[in-house]
Structures are given as C-alpha cells and as structure tokens.
Amino acid sequence: MNNNEKFNSLTVEVNAKIAHIKLNRPDEFNSMNTDFWDEFPKVIQQINDQAAARVIVISSTGKHFCAGMDLAVFTQSNNDKNIELGRKHEQLRRLVLRLQECFNVLESARMPVLMAVQGGCIGGAVDMVSAADCRYCTSDAFFSIEETKLGMTADLGTLQRLPKLISMGLVKELAYTGRRMPANEAKDAGLVNQVFEDQQSMLTGVMAIAAEIAARSPLAVAGCKEMINYGRDHSVADSLNYMAAWQSGMFQPQNDMMETFTAKAQKRAPEFQELTPIDNSKIF
Template sequence: MSNISNYKSLTVEVSNKIAHIKLNRPDAFNSMNLDFWQEFPTVIHDINNESAARVIVISSTGKHFCAGMDLSVFTQSEQDTTMELGRKHEQLRRTVLRLQECFNVLEKARMPILMAIQGGCIGGAVDLVSAADCRYCTSDAFFSIEETKLAMTADLGTLQRLPKLISMGLVKELAYTGRRMPAQEAKDAGLVNSVYDVQESMLTAVMAIATDIAARSPLAVTGCKEMINYARDHSVADSLNYMSVWQSGMFQPQNDMMETFKAKAKNRPPEFDDLAPIDNSKVL
C-alpha cells in the first residue's frame, strides 16, 4: 500500500496477507478526531481496492479502545449562519451520510473485518465495531451507547446494526439509558465472540483467527461475507435466490477447489490467487 506510514490517527501494517490497523491516539483515548474521519475510510478503501490483504484486524492502543467522537469535530465544524434553514439542514443531512459511509466501508470491504477491543468502547466506537464481521474483547472492556447522555441520538449505525446482533430489547435499554455493558454481558448477548484476560492474549488469538481466514480461498471467503450480509437484510427466499446467482458465476471448481485437492494430496498448504484489484479509474 502507498503512504502506509503517513497517517496521524492510525498505524497500518500488512504482513502475511493480514492488515493490522491500530487506532493510535492513546493519550486522547483514541477519540475520533478530524484526522480519523479522513484517514480511516481511506485506509479501508486502499486495502480493499488494492487487495492488499485477505483479512483486516482493527485494534487500539492505550487503556481504552475508543472514546467515540472527539469534541473537536463539533467545535471545528463551520456553518454558514446566513444560510436558509432548509438548505442548512439538507447540508447537515449530507454530513451525517458522509460520516456513516466511514463505517459502511467495513461492510462493503471484500475481506472480513475483525475487531479487538480493550477497555472502553464508547459512543461512535460502538457504531464502528457494529459494522465489523467479528468482535473480540478483553475482560475489562465495556460498551456504551453514550449519545443520550449528550441529548442526541446515535446516528452512525449502532441503532441500525446492533438489533441484528443482539436482542432488540437490550439494544433499546442500552440506547435509552446509556449504561455500560461489560464484557461478559456482551459475550452472553452475542455481541462479542470471545473474552480474553488481557490485550496481549486477545491479539494473539485474533491474529490466529485472521491467519486461518487468510489461508482460505479469498473468493470463497468474500462469498461468505456477501451472502451472510445479504441474508441479514433480506428474506430467506431472496437470499437463496441470490446465492444461486452468486454460485453460478463465482464458483469455479477447476481453480480453487482443485487446488485444495492437490495441496491435500501433496501434504502442503493450498496456494490461492488474491482477489483482483479494483481500478476505479477504468470504466470498462
């Protein structure tokens, strides 16, 4: 990837087909400042478009995973006080949509996204992790939909995605009260896959899972992600129909499947081609 070390709010390392993105503002509890909102979707787009990795792990630094939206985002926003009210509100709507897209990229990425969460996962951070494929956390982690404490409604995906991950009643309780949901409750509710004692053991386990994913056919894995996300938002009948369309076009047994048979016969790991890069500059 180009400009891999030129980020202010993140660090990025790509190794063994795994991209590891770290939120890197520990002194500010990794709150999401203006740099984050510009850099984070760019990093995800670059990895996806360049097929730079087969799986993305997102972790953090310091005591807390992320304290949510940095207050500087609110104080630095410029509004034209002379603008007609309807147009001002239409502009605000487009701003919200742009911020939502910063997390939508996680679902649109062709490779799985794994979140490794320690300490607090607060406000906008819940929007972030809700858009991932899998979540893992430490025993000291907690999740809090803080927006009602600020007299606002969460607007970047938590209220839309979380009800597909845990029970509707629990989502409503968390959103209405803003209370903290501790790690074990998050595990029992199905929000996180596993809970680990400390961050080091969590990252070791998550990287092992990422290694397993990276060893599979990337075409098969992206097919799983596409189908599971589609099924979440559509009926069983529609999802089965889309599955038949996907399989008729993407399933090529003479390639990746045959490679698995050859590798097993020779007692070696299979070798798969990466997904093709996406070149948005080409029309055809």
C-alpha cells in the first residue's frame, strides 16, 4: 500500500500495521460522491489483497462523519431517458447491487474494521458503519436512517445488518421515523462500543484498540472475524461444524502459538507472519 497515493474523497495512511482511512470532504460533510463509490471499495480491497495491514480504522474530517450519499449520484445514474422501462429498472437493480458491494467489502475483508464517528452519521453512512466490526463515537455523534424523509427505503445494508446489532423494534422505529439516535442511546443499544468526549480522544482510544489487535496473530484474528460473522448468519450447529473445519486447516500450534510462548519466555513482543497476499490475476 502506497502512503503517497492521492485520492479525491479520502486519504490513506498505513503505519504500525494499521491502515487509517479518512473521509476527506469536510466542506461537503463527507457526502458520498461518485469519487467515493469508486475509491472506497478499491482501497479496502487493496488493503485486503495485499495484506497491507492487520486492522483498518475509518474516520473522517470536519464537523460530521458523513452526510450520506451525494444526491448528484442519483442524477448521474438516471440520465438516460431513452432506455425501455423494464431494462432501465434492471439497470437500476445492478447499480444498487454495485453500491451494496462497496460496503460488503468491509465484511469480506480479512482484517477487522473499526469506525470512529463524530457528529452526524446519516443515511448511507449508517449503511457503511453497520458493515464494520466495531463502532466508536464522540458524545456529539448521532445516527439517522434518513431515507424515509426522502421518500425512499434504505437499500445498502442498514435494514439487513442493523437488526443483528440492536433490537428489531428500535431499528423499525429509527427507519420509520428517520429520527436521530444520539451517542448515549447508541451506546446503550449496543450500536457503539464506547463514547468519547471529543474526536481527538476518540481517535487516540480507537488507535490504541487497533494497536492491540495488530499485536495479535493476524491469522487468529481473521479466524475470529470469519467465525463470528458466519455464526451471526447460521445456526449454532452449522457454525460449530464450520469452526471444526476451519480449525482443522488453520490451527498450526507449531507456528503462531509457539511464537507466542517463545516471545513470552524471552520477554519480547511476538512476531507473526502476515496473511498471504491475494493475487486475483492468477489461478495457480
């Protein structure tokens, strides 16, 4: 991962095995414009494929975390009035699936993704943070499923993932009304792990958590993410069976476990091998 690579909607830094992605359009409240939908999933996929970091932290700049989708995305995707109606609707379906995939990559990434939210987390931003592993926020943060206020239904993951994080009744209330859920309510509901006084203390705290994760075996952490997500979507019996299959292949006590014991005996930090990079251009 190249720390010098330039993007229009975000910045990326990789230090100490932590990839820090910042949404970087503060004057527009970090709304998700066409650049974002192109750059964001590519960056996540690149970090994953290169095994460039052991944990990903996503934060933003300015007063608000993210105001959701830039309305220009809708107008740009609906500029051809000459397409037959059925084909136009089929094209729209494919567009929604592509946009959904931009957040699906957060779940499919092998490393944990931590969200650091300040101010407003609105509309599409709720879709995004719902796909992360852990969420943290400032005391002035709020979360709002705004789509019903626009006359539409949230379609990029909020309604599918949020009921796995907080109560179904609360999800329905938030989705139906579009009201703002403040930081303390989000913490009590289980949406966020911790509330910080301000953005700087939040980033300090989240980076400390990320450093703890980065110090662990990346294979063991990847296994935890895989098993927890699988268990969320399957029965206990199926999940235990998958766990047994995973462990039979991935558990190699002579490697990471032995390094942990050796490092402890030698009073040093363990040194683990990184995950294997993924080369999608090759079959063998």
